[in-house]
Structure formats: structure tokens, C-alpha cells
Amino acid sequence: MTDPLKKLIVVGDRVLVVPQEGEERTNVGLYLPPTAVDRQAVQSGRIVATGPGTPLSPPAELDAEPWKIPGGEGRFLPIQARIGDFALFFRKAAVEITFEGKRYLVVPQAAILILVRSKDILDELGSSDL
Numbered sequence: 001m002t003d004p005l006k007k008l009i010v011v012g013d014r015v016l017v018v019p020q021e022g023e024e025r026t027n028v029g030l031y032l033p034p035t036a037v038d039r040q041a042v043q044s045g046r047i048v049a050t051g052p053g054t055p056l057s058p059p060a061e062l063d064a065e066p067w068k069i070p071g072g073e074g075r076f077l078p079i080q081a082r083i084g085d086f087a088l089f090f091r092k093a094a095v096e097i098t099f100e101g102k103r104y105l106v107v108p109q110a111a112i113l114i115l116v117r118s119k120d121i122l123d124e125l126g127s128s129d130l
Contacts, residue, residue, distance in 0.1 A: 010049045014051045015087065015106075015112070016047065016105075017104065018048050018104060020043070040091060043088075043105070044089070045089075045105060046087075047084065047085045054076060054079075056075045086117075087116075088112070
């Protein structure tokens with residue numbers, strides 16, 4: 001039974017990905033064993049959570065002494081990835097974790113090569129040229 005108080009929180013400019021599973025095939029239809037797939041440079045999966053983005057400090061506070069900077073809510077440069085996107089990313093940059101029996105990958109935004117977003121999300125953003 002899972003603990004309802006437990007929750008995965010992604011920090012910084014990282015995303016939580018459920019890796020794509022299944023048999024891999026080459027362009028000519030040959031099935032690749034898991035050892036061959038593990039040697040590939042890229043991997044794909046569905047994004048299930050995102051961090052807030054890259055932390056930014058307010059420009060006026062860059063000259064202040066660190067102990068004089070007041071606390072408060074941090075500001076973040078948001079990341080492009082959204083929950084539900086399908087991501088293609090560098091395999092070596094991903095960190096594999098297991099949470100409550102499920103396998104996930106934590107991937108930094110810089111390692112993401114391509115995002116595939118469903119039309120519903122594109123309509124919500126008002127982008128109709130893709």
C-alpha cells in the first residue's frame with residue numbers, strides 16, 4: 001500500500017520521465033536485445049513531472065552582501081517541458097530511480113533533445129503553426 005503523504009517533488013530544471021519500454025527495432029525490422037539498446041546514445045519517455053526551472057536572483061540584489069539579501073520567494077526561469085510531453089534525451093545524462101516499485105528517470109532540461117507535445121496542449125498555448 002502506498003503512503004498518501006509521500007510525493008515526488010522535482011527540483012530545479014529537471015524533469016521526471018517514465019521511460020518508454022518495449023522491444024526496439026532497427027530500421028530494417030531487426031529486434032535489438034536489451035544490451036544493444038542500452039548502448040544507444042538517446043532514450044525516450046513520457047514526462048510525468050517537472051521542476052520549477054532554473055533559479056534566478058533578482059538583479060538589484062546582485063551587488064548586495066549575501067547576509068543582507070532578504071529571504072522570500074525565489075524566482076525561476078521556467079522550463080519548456082510540460083507534463084504529458086514525450087521527450088527524446090541523452091541517455092547518459094539521465095539518473096534512474098525507483099519510487100514505490102516504479103522505474104523513473106530524472107533528466108536535466110539541458111539533456112532533452114526534442115519534445116513531442118499533443119495537439120491539446122498546443123491549442124491551449126495558442127500555437128497553431130505546428
